[in-house]
Amino acid sequence: MKKTLLAVMLIVFCAGSFASKSVKEGILVYDPDKIMLKKFQAHHDLTIDHVQFNGYEVYGPEGLKRYASGITDSFISIDTSRGGRFSNSVNASYPTNRDDEKTYLELAAKYPNIIKLESIGKSGSGEDLWVIKISDNAQVDEKEPEFAYVANMHGNEVVGRRLLVRLLSEMVVKYTAGDPEMIRLIDNNEIFFMPSLNPDGHAKRRRGNAKWLDLNRDFPDFASNANSTNSVQGRAIETIAMMNFHARRHIALSGSFHDGAVVVNYPWDTTKVRPPLHQMIRDISLEYAGLNSNMRDSYNWKNGVTNGYDWYELNGGMQDWAYYYHGDLMITLELSNNKWPHFREIDHQYDLNRDSMMAFMKRIDQGAGFISKDPSDQGWVEITSLATGKLIGNYPYFAGEYYKILPVGDYSFKINSKQAEGTKSVEISVNRNIPMPNGNLIHL
Ligand SMILES: [Zn+2]
Structure with missing residues (x-):
């Protein structure tokens, strides 16, 4: 009886919620043979993430844990307000939204020739959604190829955000010192860094935004929804800001940072059909992973890369949306199994990813x-x-x-x-x- 009731509850959640998905409760399911996976996947209001050899994460609205306990004992709760089991819990060293904002403002004031700071909208709790443009004549919208890195769309996945702030500092300092690699990159292109698409989730150390919505299931999806258009209607405020930003730019290549696995995930996520230029996309992904020893030597993925759908189907993701609707080749960079590692590990993460990040940006030349x-x-x-x-x-x-x-x-x-x-x-x-x-x- 109880089980039936909960199943009905989940089906009710499902109805009418095609786009935005609540991720208020989270669990880590131990399911090496993927016996329960189909059951979770059948509920379209649930979000499955990081399907690995021994299990996967499931997120959903209130009632998820009760539903799960009706079908399996083999799960643990992820406290989504603290980064969960993946987190080394309280860690005062991590810069806050205010700290990072101060850094952006200082850099923009110090290097106005190559940095322009722009807020592309507000989060649900009124935080600015900052995009940092790095280019020569930064204040002018020049006709140059465009590249973007986006991080922290899942609020409790923080490594990419830290790497972008570090890389930004390295780039401006080296450019100013006359480094030819940085000069070539910055003078010839318009580069956009968005360290956090979900500052509210970051402040609360959780996956979802202020309304508990999963931003990486919230974008228009050409395959899972036959009537899909590139419309902002009914989406999270942060998703809308990103969509509007993209619509007025000409971004040709971009990377989206996540945590919870260590792998480069390339399109499509939403269908088994291979995307246009599939082999080139794979080569670019292999280059990123090949320069990162953690990815390259991965036990779970050959050469540290995977096609998204081959890993697990994901609908409403930003990666597929960018490539399908804007021709922006976006790949997903999963950096760390631990979503909120101890702050002292960030130095090592930077060493692991620095050359990969540079090589990927230089692919804009292609x-x-x-x-x-x-x-x-x-x-x-x-x-x-x-x-x-x-x-x-x-x-x-x-x-x-x-x-x-x-x-x-x-x-x-x-x-x-x-x-x-x-x-x-x-x-x-x-x-x-x-x-x-x-x-x-x-x-x-
Ligand atoms: Zn993520």
Whole structure:
């Protein structure tokens, strides 16, 4: 009787909650043979995360633990307000939202030529959602290829956030000192760091936002919802801020940091169909993992990488949304099994990931694109491989600029402008040794 009641409760939660998912309760299920996994997956209001050899995490609305105890004894509760079992609990050394904000403001004041700080919206409890732009002439919106790193969308997954603040400091200091690697990267591109998409979750040391919503299940999903559009309606305030930010940028390559595993996870998460340019995406992922000894030597994943769907199906994730709706090749970087490690471990994490983060950012050079004379130019571009004659895809562009990460090779770009110019075909070669702005970028 009790069990039936709870099952009914969960089904009620499920109805009408296609997008936003509550993650108020969390459990870690021991289930090496994945016997219970299907039962949890059948409830669409539950969130499954990090399916590993011995078990997985399950999050859901109030009632989850009671429901779980009806089907298994083999789980422990994750106290979602403290980072849970994955956390070394209270750790006063971690900078707070206020501390980090102070750092961003100080850096922006000290390096206004290469840093621009922008709040792209407010969190549920009114925190600014900060994006730090790193580029030469930072205050000007230049026509340059765009890259982004996003961290801490799960509030209790903090390693990536710390790494971004560290990398930011390293970049500005080295740029100012004349380091050629940093000069090339910063002068030629517009780089965006978002250390926290979920400052409220961070402040409360929990996965969800102020409303207990899981931001990485909250984005439009092209596969699990046949009627999906790229609409912000009904989504979490932080998701909306990210969607609006993306819609006015031209980000071609990005990384999203998480914790709870150590692996690079590439698209798609939502369907077993392989994404366009699958082999290149895998190569880029292998490069990140190959430069990180923890990932490279992983027991759980060969070479430290996995296709998302091969790992476990995930609907409403940011990664698939970015690539499907914006052509922004986003990969997910799972850095640490411990979601909130002791602060002294951050130094080691930085050593592990520093070269990977740099190498991944430099992959922006592997893009091709064009800049129109008319800054309001918009339309569609059809990209075809000249070697195989195969159509890569047909992509929208706007505001007179377009960038796309492509395998090394020669391409034809058929640009269908909505303006008076009409259609124009250009040939572009992608050569990783020539940064995109100098070699692979056509000025129309
Ligand atoms: Zn996560």
